[in-house]
Amino acid sequence: MRQHFGLPEPHDDRQTLMDPKGIIHPVATPKEVEALFQSLSSAKQGPCISRVIDLFEDWGKLLDDPSLGDIPGLAFLKLWLRRGTIEGILKREFGQGAELDSWFNIGRSRFKAFPVGVVGHWPAGNIEIQPVLSLACSLLGGNKGLVRVPSRCIKATSCIVEKLFQADKGGLLEGRIAFMSFDHGLRPLHEAMAHNVDGAMIWGGDQAVLESRSLPFPHWARLAVFGPRISVAIMDKGAWSSPESRKAWCQRLARDVWQFEQQACSSPQTLFVEGDSGTDMKVLIQSLVKAFEDENRAHPRTAIDPGLTSSILRRRADWLMGDAKHKASFPNSPDWTILYGKGVDIPNPVQGKTLFVLETDNLSAAVERLDGNVQTLGLGMTDRDQEAAIAEQAAGRGVDRVVKLGQMHTFASPWDGRDLIRPMVRIVQHIPAAEAV
Amino acid sequence: MDATLNERIDALLNNQLYSVAPDERKSALLTLLKEHVIVAAQKQSAYANYVHSWPIDPRSAEKIEDLPYLPVTAFKQDPPLMLCPGEDIVRTVSSSSTSGQIPSRVAIDAITARRMTKSVALIAGNFIGNSRRPYLVVDTKTTNMPSSQMGARSAAIRGLQPFSKSITYCLFDRDDNELSIDEETLFGFARANQGEPVLVYGFTYILWLHLIKPLYERGVCLNLASAHIMHSGGWKKLIEESVSKEEFNRCAAAVFGCTPQRVIDFYGMAENVGIIYPDCPEGMKHSPCFGEVIIRDPLTLKPVEEGGIGLVQVCSVLPVSFPGHLLLTEDLGQVVQYDACPCGRRGISFRFFGRVPKTEVRGCGNILAYRSRMMTGRP
Numbered sequence: 051m052r053q054h055f056g057l058p059e060p061h062d063d064r065q066t067l068m069d070p071k072g073i074i075h076p077v078a079t080p081k082e083v084e085a086l087f088q089s090l091s092s093a094k095q096g097p098c099i100s101r102v103i104d105l106f107e108d109w110g111k112l113l114d115d116p117s118l119g120d121i122p123g124l125a126f127l128k129l130w131l132r133r134g135t136i137e138g139i140l141k142r143e144f145g146q147g148a149e150l151d152s153w154f155n156i157g158r159s160r161f162k163a164f165p166v167g168v169v170g171h172w173p174a175g176n177i178e179i180q181p182v183l184s185l186a187c188s189l190l191g192g193n194k195g196l197v198r199v200p201s202r203c204i205k206a207t208s209c210i211v212e213k214l215f216q217a218d219k220g221g222l223l224e225g226r227i228a229f230m231s232f233d234h235g236l237r238p239l240h241e242a243m244a245h246n247v248d249g250a251m252i253w254g255g256d257q258a259v260l261e262s263r264s265l266p267f268p269h270w271a272r273l274a275v276f277g278p279r280i281s282v283a284i285m286d287k288g289a290w291s292s293p294e295s296r297k298a299w300c301q302r303l304a305r306d307v308w309q310f311e312q313q314a315c316s317s318p319q320t321l322f323v324e325g326d327s328g329t330d331m332k333v334l335i336q337s338l339v340k341a342f343e344d345e346n347r348a349h350p351r352t353a354i355d356p357g358l359t360s361s362i363l364r365r366r367a368d369w370l371m372g373d374a375k376h377k378a379s380f381p382n383s384p385d386w387t388i389l390y391g392k393g394v395d396i397p398n399p400v401q402g403k404t405l406f407v408l409e410t411d412n413l414s415a416a417v418e419r420l421d422g423n424v425q426t427l428g429l430g431m432t433d434r435d436q437e438a439a440i441a442e443q444a445a446g447r448g449v450d451r452v453v454k455l456g457q458m459h460t461f462a463s464p465w466d467g468r469d470l471i472r473p474m475v476r477i478v479q480h481i482p483a484a485e486a487v
Numbered sequence: 488m489d490a491t492l493n494e495r496i497d498a499l500l501n502n503q504l505y506s507v508a509p510d511e512r513k514s515a516l517l518t519l520l521k522e523h524v525i526v527a528a529q530k531q532s533a534y535a536n537y538v539h540s541w542p543i544d545p546r547s548a549e550k551i552e553d554l555p556y557l558p559v560t561a562f563k564q565d566p567p568l569m570l571c572p573g574e575d576i577v578r579t580v581s582s583s584s585t586s587g588q589i590p591s592r593v594a595i596d597a598i599t600a601r602r603m604t605k606s607v608a609l610i611a612g613n614f615i616g617n618s619r620r621p622y623l624v625v626d627t628k629t630t631n632m633p634s635s636q637m638g639a640r641s642a643a644i645r646g647l648q649p650f651s652k653s654i655t656y657c658l659f660d661r662d663d664n665e666l667s668i669d670e671e672t673l674f675g676f677a678r679a680n681q682g683e684p685v686l687v688y689g690f691t692y693i694l695w696l697h698l699i700k701p702l703y704e705r706g707v708c709l710n711l712a713s714a715h716i717m718h719s720g721g722w723k724k725l726i727e728e729s730v731s732k733e734e735f736n737r738c739a740a741a742v743f744g745c746t747p748q749r750v751i752d753f754y755g756m757a758e759n760v761g762i763i764y765p766d767c768p769e770g771m772k773h774s775p776c777f778g779e780v781i782i783r784d785p786l787t788l789k790p791v792e793e794g795g796i797g798l799v800q801v802c803s804v805l806p807v808s809f810p811g812h813l814l815l816t817e818d819l820g821q822v823v824q825y826d827a828c829p830c831g832r833r834g835i836s837f838r839f840f841g842r843v844p845k846t847e848v849r850g851c852g853n854i855l856a857y858r859s860r861m862m863t864g865r866p
Contacts, residue, residue, distance in 0.1 A: 356785040356798060356843045360817055364558045370540050371533040371561060371568075378540045382553075383788050 071208045073215075074199050074229040080242035086196060086228045087246040090168055093225035096192045098151040099140075101222060106131040106186065108217040113210065120352075121206045122310055123179040123459075130183070130461055136190065139463040143472045150192075153480065160480040165192035166272055167248030169474050172262045174254035175200030175234075176313040181207045182214075183461060184251045185227060191475040194226045198243060204231055234258075240265055247271055249474045254278070274473040276466050279315035279425030280399055283455055284322040284413050284440065288432030290334045299430035300334075300341035302456030303405075306428060307386075308345045309459050312401045315466075316426045316451070316459045319399040322416040325409040335390060335407065339379050342386045342403070351385060358402045359384045365400045394419050413440060422448030425466060428458045492522050493598070496804050499777040500605055504613050505832035507776045509825065512834060516779055517551050519804045520812055524554055527810040530570045534810045552781050552790055556800055556813035559758045562591035569594045571808050580637045582757040593757050596808035606761035606805060607646035610775055614751060614765045615650065615715040621680050622651030623673075623714075625689030625698050627658050627666065639757055640690050643719050646755075646763070647688050658697055666697050673698075677709040684713040687743065690720035691752065695728075695735060703738045710744040719753045719763070722841070754839060758814055761805040771828050771836035778803040780835050782822045783815070796821045796840055817843050 068076055077083055097105075110131030118124060129135060144150060144163065153160040169188040173180040181203050185195045199207045211229065218224070232239045244250070244265035249272040252262040259277045267273065283303055290296040306318050325331060362384045369376050369389040380387040387400075390407040394416040397406045410416050417440055420427070427444045429452060431437040441452040450467035453460065463470040496519060507515075524545045528535040534557075538545060541555035548554050562568060567579060575596045582591040595603065624631070624644050631644045648654070657673040658666045676685075689698065694716075702709075716739055725735065736747040743749075753765035754772060764772040764780075774780045779802040784791050791797045799820040802813050819840040828836040 351786060354786045356819060357845055359785040359788070359798060360558065360815075360843050363815060364560050366540075367537055367558050367561050370537040374532050374536050376536065380540075380542065382542050384785070 069204050069208045069229075069231070071212055073208045073211050074204055074231050077230045077232050077239060078236075080238050083230065083232075083239055083242035084246070086230055087168065089225060090194045090196060090228055093194060096165065096194070096226060097222040099190065099192065100151065101220075102189055102192075103133055103136055105214075105217055105222055106136060107133050109214045112213040112217050115213070118209050118213075120349075121178050121209065123177065124206075124210070126309075126459060126461065127179045127183065127210070131186070135462075139470065140190070143463055143469045150475075158481065160482065162478050162480070163191070163475045164478050165194075166474050166476055167193065168246065169193045169195050169249040169251060170243050170247035171195060171197040172240075172250065172252045172254065172258070173197070173200065173203065174258070175202045177253075177310055178203050178206035179210065180253055181229070182210050184253060187470045188249070188251060188474045189223070189227070190471045193249065193474050195228075196243065196247070197227070197229045198240075199229050199231045200234070201231060237261075244271075250274070251474070252276065272473060274468070276315075278423075279450075279466065280319050280396070280423060281316050281426035281428065281458055282320045282322065282396060282420070282424055283318040283428035283430065283458070284416065285324065285334075285430035285455075286413060286433055286436060287324045287326075287329065289430040290323065290337070291329075293333075293337075295432070296334060296337045297341070299455055300337045301344070302454070303338070303428070303430065304341035304345040305456055306458040307342070307403055307405055308349050311351075312399075312403050312405075314459060317401070318405065318426075318428050318455075318458060319401075320396045320406040320408060322394070322413060323407060323409050324411070324413050326411045329409075331390065331407075331409055335377075335379060335388060338388055338405075338407065342388065342405075343381075346385050346403075354384060354402070361400055362387055362402050362404055365389070365404060369397075396420075396424075414443060417443045417447065420444055420447045420449055424449045426451040426453060426458050428453060428455045430455045492519065492526070493807075495519060496602070496777065499804065500602065500609065502776045504609055504775045505773055505834065507833060509834045512776055513551055513779065516777075516802065516804060517548070517554075520551060520554055520802060521545055521548060523804065523810075523812045527570050527812070531568065531810060534568065551779055551802060551813075552783075552800075554813050556802075556815045557810065558815045559591060559756070559817060562593055562758050562809070562811070563589045565592065567592040567594045568809050570810060571596050576808065578637050580639070580642050580757045580760065582639055591756075591758050593760060593806075593811065594809050595760065595806075599760060599806045599808045602805045603761035604646070604649070606775070606777065607763055608649040610763050610765065611647055611650065611717070611753075614767075615686065615717070616684075617650075618684065619650055619652045620684045620686050621676070622647065622654045623676055623685060623687045624654060624656045625658060625687065625694045626656060627660055628656040629660065631656075639720065639755075640693075642757065643690070643755065644688060647686060647717065650686050658693070666693065668697055668701065673709070677711055681710050682713060683711075684715070685711055687711075687714050687716040689718050691718045691722060691735075692720060692724040694718050694739070695725055695730060699735070699739050699742050702742045707742060708744045709742060712745050714743045714745050714749060716743055716745070716750045717753060717765070718751075719755050726841070756801070756816065758811050759801045759803055759816075760811065762801065762803050767828060767830040767832060767836070769828055769830050769836070771823055771830065771838060773828065773830075773832040773836055774801075774834055777805060780820070780837055782820045782835075782837060791822055793822050793824055798843065799837075799839070819843055 110128045113128045150163045153162040171184040173184050181197050181199050185197050188195050244267045251274045252259055253276045255278045259275055289299050366378055366387055370378055376391040378389045386403040388405050393408045394410050427449045444452055528538045538555050543553045545554055576594045577597050577600055578595050580593045631641045655676045657669050659669050661667045736750045739750045740747040751765045753763045755763040762778045781800040782791050782797040783800055784797045796819055799816045799818045820837050821840055823836045825835055
């Protein structure tokens with residue numbers, strides 16, 4: 051009996067689960083899942099971290115290949131795989147000078163990081179590069195990885211992983227990673243996967259995350275759960291009062307809206323703008339419209355789910371007909387939408403490049419309404435004191451990232467307020483006995 | 488309402504329904520629809536706000552597809568969107584809302600009601616002829632009780648009433664609130680009208696579940712060779728039972744003892760009052776001269792090429808009591824041809840492809856389910 055599991059992935063039939071490159075294995079039974087784990091368990095000792103970093107550097111260079119097409123987030127992945135980025139993350143998570151490959155001393159104890167073992171990955175279906183990003187985090191901890199690739203991400207994942215295998219000339223990762231795809235509703239396959247892992251990285255929407263957490267993991271398994279969040283932006287009056295500054299901030303915001311079709315947890319859904327009775331929002335809206343038009347020209351959509359088109363059109367009408375003070379700007383297509391008015395409450399997100407712009411005379415009042423559902427607060431601010439106060443206030447309300455506009459999607463540690471690599475690493479303590487004698 | 492606008496609309500109702508050349512029809516409709524939009528915006532501030540934000544000023548629109556269209560969900564409001572004082576409303580029509588959603592509600596005044604009755608009769612008559620005949624309603628009598636609130640089922644039943652000499656209802660409500668067939672009445676109707684032209688109407692799933700399927704399984708034939716069987720209401724429940732249109736028509740024909748060509752599925756929606764879209768003998772749907780259908784590409788919202796599939800927009804000049812002139816439905820359709828259907832009807836020929844699948848806010852940005860759980864208290 052088929053059970054529904056997590057968010058709908060409407061195209062999960064056998065045919066759409068096929069990967070022409072043969073990298074991602076379509077599986078249909080728990081036995082096939084077990085077989086993939088068997089192949090992982092026989093793999094040799096993992097490479098040292100410095101060699102993984104070298105490999106990632108080479109992998110990133112190979113991703114600079116026009117034949118990969120326009121995979122959303124690919125440019126970001128290339129940057130992320132650079133030595134400088136990864137060393138920065140390691141430094142932050144493990145401390146300055148910490149060597150993951152060797153023991154280090156604190157007082158009389160020695161410490162060393164060890165992998166948890168096999169890490170299973172349940173990435174969200176809406177971010178094409180998430181399967182490989184999730185895997186990369188656990189590989190940096192020395193783990194083996196098995197990734198369940200959502201149907202929508204199969205093509206992109208396969209192309210990206212093909213480059214990883216090309217970069218891995220020495221076979222460092224041989225037998226240490228595997229990819230599979232199966233219908234999201236097949237709970238026995240999720241269970242078979244959960245049975246066999248020592249750690250799990252789970253990403254996605256509310257239902258998917260709740261379902262994944264309830265799987266029968268071994269009692270020792272470590273779970274790193276990155277659940278659903280939304281993100282918002284704010285702009286103080288100084289940021290948009292001069293034409294040059296306004297243009298620059300609007301361009302940054304447009305870039306953040308465009309990435310991942312505004313479906314990522316780090317995608318801004320609402321912009322709170324500081325204004326007062328003397329300000330004219332029209333100039334800001336005009337600037338935003340220009341930035342959205344430019345971004346749309348540079349990165350036009352090539353496909354859309356008809357349901358998303360309907361949602362966008364419904365929201366435009368609801369917004370404008372719900373309150374005579376509401377205004378909107380949008381083209382003849384569903385390409386983008388700016389819905390504006392006044393207020394401090396975040397409207398329900400629509401995604402699909404639909405940005406709510408709410409004017410308020412008190413940014414702090416808007417930040418006060420944020421809660422733990424908000425992951426990232428994107429800032430376009432010129433007043434440093436106010437920025438520091440806003441960051442403090444937002445953090446206190448549950449926001450985990452407060453970053454400059456244009457950097458809302460920068461996937462860095464911490465993410466959702468937690469480390470990315472360390473959760474899948476055991477820090478072993480050795481208190482030398484010989485010394486004490 | 489401008490008297491000349493009303494006169495021009497009424498003139499269309501006296502026109503040839505399906506024989507006007509597409510360009511000529513579009514030109515006439517564009518003028519009328521523009522006026523409708525401008526007048527409606529003057530009367531309704533919420534609608535005006537929507538129209539004023541539209542990327543193209545309706546006054547300068549050069550094509551019908553440039554005019555501002557509303558999603559049909561705009562009518563899921565209480566009180567319903569109106570363009571006239573409440574005292575002018577003679578009834579409200581509700582959508583069937585079979586998916587458990589909030590039904591749309593459309594406010595009808597006397598002028599709109601009159602046009603609605605006339606236009607449905609004209610369209611249906613074009614497919615089944617204009618004579619009056621015994622009318623078998625595969626529903627209960629209570630469904631069609633006079634009321635100021637009219638559901639989709641009663642609207643359809645009444646819409647075909649101009650073709651009836653007498654009405655017979657062949658279902659009844661059992662004590663457990665389930666519908667059941669009144670065999671004595673049904674077989675009596677069949678015996679009395681064998682060989683005679685009769686009209687049969689039922690909501691698609693009711694007709695299937697409560698008449699066609701059980702009688703087909705028992706091998707019953709009603710011997711009504713001259714019956715026209717009309718049905719509407721959508722295929723969702725039948726698709727769940729894996730019943731295809733071909734199977735439906737074949738079984739219906741076997742039960743009534745007529746040819747499958749006499750089984751006519753028609754599409755209609757509460758918000759598109761007065762216009763129904765019956766299948767022509769080629770299996771296509773057409774728009775009458777007082778309306779238009781545009782199938783829009785979901786990516787660009789431009790009209791699709793022939794063969795293309797997209798979101799269905801319906802246009803109508805008939806309503807004056809609500810802004811239902813240009814409506815984007817939640818259905819997908821395919822343009823088969825923009826003119827010259829072999830059945831002889833001019834203009835677009837299209838078919839429906841079912842509902843637009845609901846899209847939820849996706850993936851790791853989806854907090855709506857959580858918000859909803861918190862609000863309802865449901866796990």
